[in-house]
Amino acid sequence: MLGLSRKDTSFLLIVIFLTLATPLLLQPFPEDSALAQFNAGYPDLMQRFAIFGIFAIGFNILFGLTGYLSFGHAAFLGVGSYSAVWMFKLLTMNVIPALILAVIVSGLFALLIGYVSLRRSGIYFSILTLAFAQMMFALAYSVLTPITGGETGLQLSLNDPRILGVSQTPEGNIPVPHLFGLEMRDSVQWAVGGWEFTFNAGYYFCAVIAILVFYLSMRIFRSPFGMMLRAVKTNQTRMNYTGLNPRPYTLAAFVISGMYAGLAGGLMAAMDPLAGAERMQWTASGEVVLMTILGGAGTLMGPVLGAGFIKYFENIFSKINDNVLHAWFAFLPDGLEDVVVAIIHPFVGKGWHLTLGILFMLVVIFLPGGLVEGYRRLTRAFRRTPRPDPRRDPEHHPGPVPHVGE
Amino acid sequence: MASMADMGGGAAIGRRLINVGIGLAVFVGVWMLLRLIGVSSSGIVLQVLNGLEKGSAYALIALGLTLIFGTLGVVNFAHGALFMLGAFVAVTFNGLVGLSYEEVDPTRTDFLGNPAVIQTPYVEAWFGEAAGQWMIDWSVPLSILIAVPFMALVGLVMERGLIKYFYKRPHADQILVTFGLAIVLQEIVKAIYGANPIPTPAPDAFQGSFDFGVWLGFDANTILYPYWRLVYFLFAAVIIAGVFAFLRYTTFGMVVRAGMADRETVGLLGINIDRRFTIMFAIAAVVAGLAGVMYAPILSPNYHMGMDFLVLSFVVVVVGGMGSLAGAVAAGLILGILQSFASMTEVLELVPGINQIIIYLVAIIILLTRPRGLMGRKGVMEE
Numbered sequence: 001m002l003g004l005s006r007k008d009t010s011f012l013l014i015v016i017f018l019t020l021a022t023p024l025l026l027q028p029f030p031e032d033s034a035l036a037q038f039n040a041g042y043p044d045l046m047q048r049f050a051i052f053g054i055f056a057i058g059f060n061i062l063f064g065l066t067g068y069l070s071f072g073h074a075a076f077l078g079v080g081s082y083s084a085v086w087m088f089k090l091l092t093m094n095v096i097p098a099l100i101l102a103v104i105v106s107g108l109f110a111l112l113i114g115y116v117s118l119r120r121s122g123i124y125f126s127i128l129t130l131a132f133a134q135m136m137f138a139l140a141y142s143v144l145t146p147i148t149g150g151e152t153g154l155q156l157s158l159n160d161p162r163i164l165g166v167s168q169t170p171e172g173n174i175p176v177p178h179l180f181g182l183e184m185r186d187s188v189q190w191a192v193g194g195w196e197f198t199f200n201a202g203y204y205f206c207a208v209i210a211i212l213v214f215y216l217s218m219r220i221f222r223s224p225f226g227m228m229l230r231a232v233k234t235n236q237t238r239m240n241y242t243g244l245n246p247r248p249y250t251l252a253a254f255v256i257s258g259m260y261a262g263l264a265g266g267l268m269a270a271m272d273p274l275a276g277a278e279r280m281q282w283t284a285s286g287e288v289v290l291m292t293i294l295g296g297a298g299t300l301m302g303p304v305l306g307a308g309f310i311k312y313f314e315n316i317f318s319k320i321n322d323n324v325l326h327a328w329f330a331f332l333p334d335g336l337e338d339v340v341v342a343i344i345h346p347f348v349g350k351g352w353h354l355t356l357g358i359l360f361m362l363v364v365i366f367l368p369g370g371l372v373e374g375y376r377r378l379t380r381a382f383r384r385t386p387r388p389d390p391r392r393d394p395e396h397h398p399g400p401v402p403h404v405g406e
Numbered sequence: 407m408a409s410m411a412d413m414g415g416g417a418a419i420g421r422r423l424i425n426v427g428i429g430l431a432v433f434v435g436v437w438m439l440l441r442l443i444g445v446s447s448s449g450i451v452l453q454v455l456n457g458l459e460k461g462s463a464y465a466l467i468a469l470g471l472t473l474i475f476g477t478l479g480v481v482n483f484a485h486g487a488l489f490m491l492g493a494f495v496a497v498t499f500n501g502l503v504g505l506s507y508e509e510v511d512p513t514r515t516d517f518l519g520n521p522a523v524i525q526t527p528y529v530e531a532w533f534g535e536a537a538g539q540w541m542i543d544w545s546v547p548l549s550i551l552i553a554v555p556f557m558a559l560v561g562l563v564m565e566r567g568l569i570k571y572f573y574k575r576p577h578a579d580q581i582l583v584t585f586g587l588a589i590v591l592q593e594i595v596k597a598i599y600g601a602n603p604i605p606t607p608a609p610d611a612f613q614g615s616f617d618f619g620v621w622l623g624f625d626a627n628t629i630l631y632p633y634w635r636l637v638y639f640l641f642a643a644v645i646i647a648g649v650f651a652f653l654r655y656t657t658f659g660m661v662v663r664a665g666m667a668d669r670e671t672v673g674l675l676g677i678n679i680d681r682r683f684t685i686m687f688a689i690a691a692v693v694a695g696l697a698g699v700m701y702a703p704i705l706s707p708n709y710h711m712g713m714d715f716l717v718l719s720f721v722v723v724v725v726g727g728m729g730s731l732a733g734a735v736a737a738g739l740i741l742g743i744l745q746s747f748a749s750m751t752e753v754l755e756l757v758p759g760i761n762q763i764i765i766y767l768v769a770i771i772i773l774l775t776r777p778r779g780l781m782g783r784k785g786v787m788e789e
Contacts, residue, residue, distance in 0.1 A: 116774065123481065124778075127721060127724040127773065130720075131721065131767075131770050134717070134763075135766045138759070139762065141762070143762075290582075354589075354594065357586045357587070360585075360589070361586035361590065365571070
């Protein structure tokens with residue numbers, strides 16, 4: 001179906017199901033239970049899952065397939081956000097033109113930066129992309145303030161022209177982003193027993209786009225073009241000797257992943273119509289690298305998992321404070337309770353970065369393939385009859401042939 | 407593997423002279439350009455001096471980074487965190503010598519009429535008033551004595567405990583695990599010291615400014631330069647010279663250089679090269695730590711100062727050429743000076759915002775015209 005093998009089709013269907021059922025799946029605990037704070041089914045967070053998922057999927061097309069480690073991808077995210085907000089200011093609050101402009105503009109930027117940066121490889125490429133992104137960040141903060149809003153960020157105002165829309169609503173408010181009238185912040189609440197589920201229009205819009213771009217990345221992974229990108233990673237010299245020029249392929253991958261980042265930035269602006277320069281800082285670029293590696297670079301699902309994992313931790317772990325901890329460990333004797341809380345305290349709440357850093361180190365040390373690799377190891381351990389590892393199959397992957405004349 | 411041919415070897419001397427000539431020509435060109443847009447000569451000298459101070463911090467961090475890369479072949483993203491740890495050694499020592507106990511002095515009263523509470527630092531009670539006050543005043547330079555063993559220990563533990571297992575892993579893995587370590591270190595510091603910068607003063611003797619103007623023949627008060635920055639620059643120069651001399655003139659350094667050129671052969675000669683590289687890692691950690699200790703009075707230490715410096719130091723290392731020690735030092739100083747040139751009002755009027763981007767702009771230009779940085783060698787970090 002849709003040009004995918006049967007296995008991929010079922011995989012895609014599972015992903016579609018999981019994405020659409022997210023508001024239910026992430027709300028496993030009743031509202032009044034002690035575990036309710038582990039629920040992640042509120043619109044704001046779910047939108048972020050989808051948006052950063054898109055960002056990481058795009059980054060993975062470049063890093064996972066070609067091995068080029070860009071440290072400046074957040075720049076495209078920022079450009080996407082700015083273009084989308086400008087579209088909201090000038091044309092209409094409908095999100096479609098904003099997203100289209102975000103993708104086009106970030107694609108142009110990616111073409112320019114990629115064309116220059118891809119003249120170098122290895123760490124030199126990383127530093128070049130980092131340098132471009134930091135330059136854009138610094139300029140957005142200082143000189144380009146008329147375009148970017150500088151430190152306050154780019155915001156909508158009541159005086160914006162909005163040629164195809166209205167400058168302000170009849171009540172005198174700034175109009176909100178919508179999809180042909182469907183407002184992004186519209187939500188439907190559904191209470192069943194102790195549970196409460198929120199179905200948000202913005203989330204479903206992001207989710208549908210995320211599924212589309214996931215499908216696109218699946219096709220890229222399975223296409224001859226994807227094969228070329230893998231060849232770039234495996235052995236560029238050999239690719240050259242075969243008479244293939246790796247540059248256009250790598251540049252295409254760079255532009256595609258830049259457009260994914262721009263789309264994610266545009267969606268961010270569509271969910272909350274403002275854009276700030278801090279979205280372009282190198283820490284933001286580092287975050288998407290972390291997401292991709294944590295989940296598993298070069299795998300289809302890995303980056304999405306990594307993005308969800310980090311965003312979940314960022315939002316849930318940071319909310320656990322001492323009161324919550326005391327409530328949890330209230331069953332312990334008083335002295336022991338204080339000790340336990342004191343031990344856990346540095347790792348939660350404001351210290352969640354510490355937990356993230358430790359987890360991240362553990363993953364890199366013990367699970368170089370990321371969460372996906374961990375899942376594979378688990379299933380392998382629980383399967384009774386181990387299936388032969390396809391990589392060790394001599395039919396398909398013959399060992400290295402000795403070089404003649406060496 | 408990176409080699410250190412840029413530290414010696416006769417064949418390259420001619421080419422190096424040409425490079426030095428190009429560098430001088432560029433410098434003179436920039437000078438004339440600045441004069442042309444109306445900057446006074448004393449203003450230029452002042453900016454050169456300002457640039458040297460920041461540049462020497464970049465150079466010290468970049469030196470350690472490139473030393474680790476040249477010996478162990480590891481890209482250490484936690485190096486900025488080592489710089490930060492050094493600064494916090496100074497903060498801690500400053501706090502420790504300032505610890506005092508309280509005594510109620512019944513013979514005197516404070517302004518409310520209550521018996522006065524006299525605070526006496528412990529060090530004054532132990533070593534006498536004069537020596538105690540001197541220790542408090544000189545706490546930052548004195549903390550070097552603690553920073554050296556502490557940073558060496560941190561370096562050894564880091565190398566044996568973590569980095570050792572990453573020799574053979576891809577560079578991306580090394581970057582990621584040390585990045586994780588940097589996050590952990592900075593979060594620990596944040597948990598202990600809080601998120602606010604902690605002012606750490608330099609000794610009173612260095613509080614004022616040195617009037618370079620008179621000294622160099624310009625008008626008085628045109629080139630005022632804080633003493634501590636001068637101290638920092640000289641300190642950095644001593645450390646850099648020390649590292650170079652250590653590598654150049656000791657047997658240990660000779661073996662390390664040989665190991666950088668060809669690790670396997672040195673190992674085959676029966677030398678335990680791993681142990682020496684571990685010691686070099688500790689030395690790199692000490693250099694970063696000392697750079698941090700002495701930087702504490704210039705920039706009040708906060709937990710994220712390491713990350714701020716790390717990104718720029720990486721740019722410096724790459725511009726200098728991965729694995730080249732001299733390149734790292736030269737690039738650090740050059741980029742520091744260019745940055746302070748770009749922050750001059752005359753330049754900013756001409757090209758707004760240039761001070762924010764100059765380092766990255768130069769990095770891009772150099773990487774595109776000289777593929778391996780100023781003094782880099784072929785085949786390093788290009789896989």
